[in-house]
Amino acid sequence: MIKLSQPQIPEDAIERVGDILRSGQLVHGDECNAFESELAAYLGAKHALVVSNGTAALHLALLALDIGPGDAVIVPDFTFTATANIVEITGAKAVIVDVERSSYNLDPIKLIECIENWNGPEKLKALMPVLEFGNPSNLNTYRQIAEKYNLNMIEDAACALGASDEGTKVGTAGDFGCFSFHPRKTLTTGEGGALVTNNTELFQKAALLRSHGMERSSEGVVFKCVGLNYRLTNFQGAIGRAILPHLNNWIAQRQELAAQYKEELSTLIDSKLITIPDVFIGHSVQTFMVVLASQLKRSDIIFELKAEGVESNLGAQSMSALGLFLHQQNIKTSYPVGQELYQQGLALPLHEGMTKDDVSNVVAALSLVLNNVTR
The missing domain is CATH 3.90.1150.10 (Aspartate Aminotransferase, domain 1)
Incomplete structure (x- = not known):
């Protein structure tokens, strides 16, 4: 059987996972921290935050941008349901726009029509283009549209790590870029994901939200806000680090x-x-x-x-x-x-x-x- 997809896990990743399992340091640790630094460097982004899955990355991006009840977010019609689901989970409204036949990505013309004709009771606050199947088409155009209409932009780049549009790496064009490391993806950690941003304030907010709103200091643990548990495990971080050079x-x-x-x-x-x-x-x-x-x-x-x-x-x-x-x-x-x-x-x-x-x-x-x- 020729399989639809087959995860590729290098032997050095398997060996490193064994070392970590024997060490007992299983939750987020040094491997995750190093993976974040290496991923940010690969993308040319200031910050990367590894998380438990791609949907978690989208959720943190929405929360960090204060998107919730009374807001609306534009999503493409053709995508995995997580894209629209996570908007609705925040209490915001998912507004659907059709896609291009040639790229499977958001149709820029229909996107502009939606924005200019918007008359819903909610505040149109963001667009969430999906770079479907790794297709970078229109990425820079989406950014220009977001800037023109003063909208936040969250890239659902779940499938698109390593893709680029005229020199712009997917994941770095918007306020946030969100990736998935599911086994169907080119880089997989089993489950897992990441969000990247060039905005330090947004990064710090997302980092707090990822880990119970918790911040460690020399005086102990301080809880700065209500948060979630979206951390990646240390052995998953090791797998990601081993695969990234092959990508x-x-x-x-x-x-x-x-x-x-x-x-x-x-x-x-x-x-x-x-x-x-x-x-x-x-x-x-x-x-x-x-x-x-x-x-x-x-x-x-x-x-x-x-x-x-x-x-x-x-x-x-x-x-x-x-x-x-x-x-x-x-x-x-x-x-x-x-x-x-x-x-x-x-x-x-x-x-x-x-x-x-x-x-x-x-x-x-x-x-x-x-x-x-x-x-």
């Missing part, structure tokens, strides 16, 4: 595999059985998702591909189609692109453990299945 090479491998997919899928594209995204310069290619033609039933394709030894799945969800965010603004707006991507998107295997032969085998299996079902 750029792994992304380069993913980009090569994506280019091969594009070339070998050309017949299916020309036959209008699938479309593929634009893989922009700077794309970290966490997932390679094609879009099936409307007459094809994705569940059937997934089943048939599995029989051919290829694992596949949907890409992400449409927030408007889930029936969870039924605010007036969302109900009266249409989301044709996001809903199509949700219904017809098919994620194909892509990870740095794959070979060129694996890609060819996936394409051969997909071609066989699609040709069979369209006869």
